[in-house]
Amino acid sequence: LDSLPYAPNAAFNALEKGDDPLCIRGTRVDVLNDIRKWIDGEDKRHIFWLSGWAGTGKSTIARTVARKYYGKSRLVASYFFSKGGGDTGNATKFVGTIARQLAGKLPEFERLLRKALSKDKDIVHRVLKDQWQELIITPLAQLPVDSLPSPLIVVDALDECDTESSIRQVLQLLADTRNQNRQLLRILITSRPEVPIRDEFSRFLPGEHQLILQDISKFIVDQDISIFLKHNLAQISPEDEIVAQLVRKAAGLFIWAATACRFICEGLWFWTAIFCGFVREGLIVKQWLQTLVMSNTTPEDHLDAIYLTVLNSSLHSRFSPQDITDFHGTVRDVLGSMVTLFSFLSVKSLSILLLKPEKDLTWTMKDLHAILDFPKDNASALRLHHPSFRDFLLNRERCRDSYFLVDEKQAHQMLANNCIRLLSTYLKQDVCKVNSPGMLTAGVERNQVDQCLPPEVQYACHYWIQHLQKSGAQLRDNDKVHRFLQEHLLNWLEALSWMRKVSEGINAINSLQSIALTSDCPRLYAFIYDIKRFALYHRSAIEQAPLQIYYCALVF
Template structure:
């Protein structure tokens, strides 16, 4: 008996489907609340609805490699890791989906995680372990119990390091499984590991997965697919060779690959010809054989060619001829892939254009395609149009209507655009591969454009406190309906809030006085943080501010418009910039301070203080802004004041201090604060921990700051601003 279990968890998609065998009705009431705390990347699962159009292997193709994987999965004495390696476009993900489908139907799939570069949660490791753990929890009552208990013991487990998450949420629960023969073996599939951001994370994941060999009570097997890049090879190089086996798709016999390519092309063209009444043998055996030769072992070439040829009934024969026109046999796989991409792009552009029209159209194509391939999370057409504020939906649809061979354009306008294959991103951003310079997109330029678009959109949207129309400081994030948040913060605004700093980093730009970034930080910093609170993504905001450290050096004490904050190199002294272009004397950390408004109103200056005594406490406040006299206080006690302890708040949600009066905005203060591994953990710029050692508030105006800062090098500027400005 298979029981499909769903955890309802607004804002954090929970378990999609799970399988429980011979267990009858499962009572999850006691553990449901604990499991719901774990973040979940729903799109990472192999059978997520967004992947329903992704291919599996056609019957009669990839027979040998599939048999090898299935034999490995069933053999009790096999190595714990099977690494399926292959060049871009050789069919790794299709094989992984095929294996996942069979294991799922046989009830031996423990979990799956399909990485995808530039696709938000599935492009990073942030939710990797928790997503795996939640899927495992759905496979048996025992695992659900043990994983739930682990979450109950450590409520901040999702903010711990990957090794700690893996040990507590996966290894330890599996080690406790005993006496459940129906679930003694678990297979986890990790696809496209090389598309995970951060080479260091790739090596860490490989090391963690290899720990499966230590399990005794349960047998854990892992299928990993990736390109044979340096980070992957380096990760496996550190493992004993008896822990894993390797299968390289690019080393498979060319005759075997060409046989499978022929079957693929013949099947696709047969279906197309039947629908279009072209004859059962269209386009002919010889033509298919030539296409197989041009594919050069790449299934992505064959799939792209099929989509390009078959998307237009009237031009299918002409497009087929264009692909076959260059019959050179000297091209390698990458050159052939470049040629098919160029063919698709040039066909999308009309030749009957004037020079002025061509300039406009090429610019529009570069803007739209450059945005699609450099977005950190995909967006639907309507949201992309809103983000690219001078670009109409009709213009985007006009560009994309002839590019279905390259880009998956959903019929539902609310579904996101995405690439059929990440190799197109590599092609478009590489000047040596995209030889048509009118189409080539410079990566830094694309990120520069998106940085400006994000900031412009946030500046137009985040113009007042109470971003979601809620000015009551006692309102909890969990008390507001998800659709209300989405109505006030549509997808494009949420995207801008989450990723503008990353685009700024990738652009290579610096922040200068009175530039777009500077003005945004001056006017909208706190509103941006408030929006992140409503999105329940505040930790990302803290890390984004940290990322500005090397970018925002020019703001350190050089701008009167931004009350910048800075610690000395030893992390002990606090300074802030003032309106007279002079730096105020340092405030000894661990002491209270009174900040007074100076002309122009809204900018803080710290009065002189004596040097801090040796060994002074390293906790203190970060003065931000005020439109009135500001009072600050601090406690060295580890316990929060009584008036803080009595406030109600959901676990893990920090308190954003904006233009809400006095101390009323301290309502969301209890529970575990966001934590990050490493020495950079901190509470910054309006993030109130459960037991802050310092609080700064205006008696009639906005609360300005609260802090519990660990001794670390803080950003040179985390931009204070006047919340009353718009």
């Protein structure tokens, strides 16, 4: 099963998701009951689509359902998509991950899966539709009827998948599970009501169960948000009037309420004020509410207002004009990187990649706990609390403060340049110090690879071409990309081999060839064409023993 493409962080209970919230008792009662009745009942519809605007609580509901049925041993697989989550930001490992999880829960499915893999060893390199048919559909259809009653699969945040094409593919795959076995397989899908998703549901899944969160009674949603606020603000015991104002400001968005609670309770300014006795708790919350007065009243406007309030609150009154300029520049660079990274990094790794002192990054972001999820240890990744903050920073219509607005192409260009700079200074022959040209990849412990190739270097190896592609940059003969490939191509491919990501590297070379094709760089294009031929021809040798690449290059 190790040959299957696998994203361990996709599961709802992956190690790094230990602090992700569940629904508080007494909230979302009707929604959870509807989903429970569908899972446990005789309803023949095998898919339940829970849709809603950003911040309406879809992922929290999905986690709550997954946790409940995981405890009942009926959850057989879960895949939580996440932009910036590395492998969980795309669909390339979707089938392999679902198959691995199903095999872990159903012994008979595992036997059938092993049989399918031994029958066609190259299936993992084929298109997702063929993978799904051979690795999921066929084994499911052969399972005994009583192997597991009403097994459940949860697919969360489908709109976070990287491309519309991938979203359509995933929906088509899930539609293909209908009537493929004699059990009532249940699939819960959550997403925003994006046009491509709505169109695909109408096309492939007409008549399936659908619940739209924004259609739920405002009275019920406000009650839930009130319970949520009282629970999370229990340490300051807010007056009912304060809670009522917060509920009105939330406008049905749980993410607004959650951000407000973190801003109130975790902000350094709040506890300083309380400790020094400057103001009473109720008064400081009232003063804070006054900063959220807006002329517009759409839910998105409410959310944007609180994000701007959090960002502006991090500017201290003691800042000089130059301090403010420097602060804005650092915040824009850091946040611009965070919302365009393909996989989140720790503060330490981010500081090395951005060439900024770690203490400066920590100081700059210390008052942004309301929107950034700071890890408990320095080695863990710094994450956004919610993807809606990414949408806010990248949208000129929503982020009306030009000091914080992120130009997506510029952010990708900066990251591409920094990745190339880092790799140019770090990569070398035999980077893992094995001192043996015949050493197999399988013979080197993963921790040795991680020590010799730290997270920021592995990130740069994996994603530098993707950042280049997203930046919209044009390539030129003898530019920094051309020079990097001339000097460090073999070192880069060696590092990818130690990382077990040669396939991803070949895909990246294909993308680089596409960029070169539309650029004025005939010599670079010819060079990339040769690189592609070389990597494909010697792929097997490079994957097995990375240092063979230097001998293969001589032969080639």
